[in-house]
Amino acid sequence: MVRMQDIDAASVDAWLAARAPLHTAQDAQHTGVALIEESGADEGAVVEAARAWQREWYDAGYAELGAADAAVVRSVAANYRLPDLRPLLIGLHILGPALREHGTAALQRRYLTPILRGEILACQLFSEPEAGSDLAGVRAKAVRVPGGWSVSGQKVWTSNAHFADVAELLVRTDSASSRHAGLSMFVMHMDAPGVDVRPLRQMTGGAAFNEVFLNDVFVPEENLIGEEGTGWRVAMTSLSGERAALGGEFEAVPPQLVEKLAAMALRRGRSEDPLVWGCLADAAVADFAHRAVVEHGAADPQLAGAAASVTKLMVTDLLEVVTSAVLEIGDAEVLLERGASIDAQWSEFILGKPGVAIAGGANEIQKNVIAERHLGLPKG
Ligand SMILES: Cc1cc2nc3c(=O)[nH]c(=O)nc-3n(C[C@H](O)[C@H](O)[C@H](O)COP(=O)(O)OP(=O)(O)OC[C@H]3O[C@@H](n4cnc5c(N)ncnc54)[C@H](O)[C@@H]3O)c2cc1C
Structure with a gap:
């Protein structure tokens, strides 16, 4: 892991100049303004470009900076035309902070660096038909089975589920509890048997998010983030990371x-x-x-x-x-x-x-x- 302190803007500028074009007045005529996603864009190519950029970014030491250094990097990077990095948002700013703050050392070792290098892309399985603003209403449930948990339920509005490698999954592990208690958080692999992803078409024309049906999906014990029953606390960490990213850090x-x-x-x-x-x-x-x-x-x-x-x-x-x-x-x-x-x-x-x-x-x-x-x- 590379850490930097007191980063200097000139070296960031030189690094970027060797890899990306500066914004020009011409860009204002040609490049996009679409929010959420561009419905006509080749999504596979966008995802691959984001992965490739993030790998170099991490290897150069820019992916894990303190707030002050990150602000310096962000202001220099704003001058350059960079790939669309939205496919990385959930891993970097939602699942990443949860793993860093609540995950075991083994979970951190397995997932954090690959997320920071763009090798693992994540989605966020929080919202349900009856649980949006009122997230404590989550009903999807996990029951104990040998070696882990079996998860069933329905999630909705899941951005990126159709290309994500893993999900941050909020479920009820204590069916006798209600509201904030009895929730737990897991890392779930999206290619696990029983995960059914169905696209939702938006009025923009794109289909950036999905319904996700979970039918007896096995999640191993070691993929629990934090303690059993502390899912609400883990969710709060993720949601504050998400708010910060959508408000500014991620160039919404x-x-x-x-x-x-x-x-x-x-x-x-x-x-x-x-x-x-x-x-x-x-x-x-x-x-x-x-x-x-x-x-x-x-x-x-x-x-x-x-x-x-x-x-x-x-x-x-x-x-x-x-x-x-x-x-x-x-x-x-x-x-x-x-x-x-x-x-x-x-x-x-x-x-x-x-x-x-x-x-x-x-x-x-x-x-x-x-x-x-x-x-x-x-x-x-
Ligand atoms: C572009 C997009 C991407 C998304 N991606 C994801 C994702 O990847 N993963 C995921 O889990 N979810 C995702 N969501 C879902 C999102 O988190 C929820 O839509 C959001 O939390 C609102 O929940 P809801 O849709 O159930 O609306 P509701 O909670 O039913 O709210 C309806 C209206 O009531 C208002 N309201 C509700 N409660 C209160 C209150 N206490 N005080 C005042 N007003 C209130 C709300 O502000 C809203 O205007 C995404 C949504 C969008 C639009």
């Missing part, structure tokens, strides 16, 4: 979003319209404010918990402001665009936006988190 906002908006105004001959200037200025302010809070939150560990919820809300505010601008510049006809054009991607952007407000804990839940944990208000 497509690169050069405001520049791409300006390029659209130029392309459509609207760049001298004062109404459009106003929209672009609103978008630039929301973008700047989001980035500033991400950096500030990263630099101050005391803020880290609340900052993750705040930045997640700021992302959706930014996407909202950008959507208003797109509809002003491009008119509602943008929504009818299909195919590979940049305007078709703006259509996917708008259709993908509601999903961002829900994923990783709905915005209303983030507001509850800020009220209860940061402001100390009583539980609603």
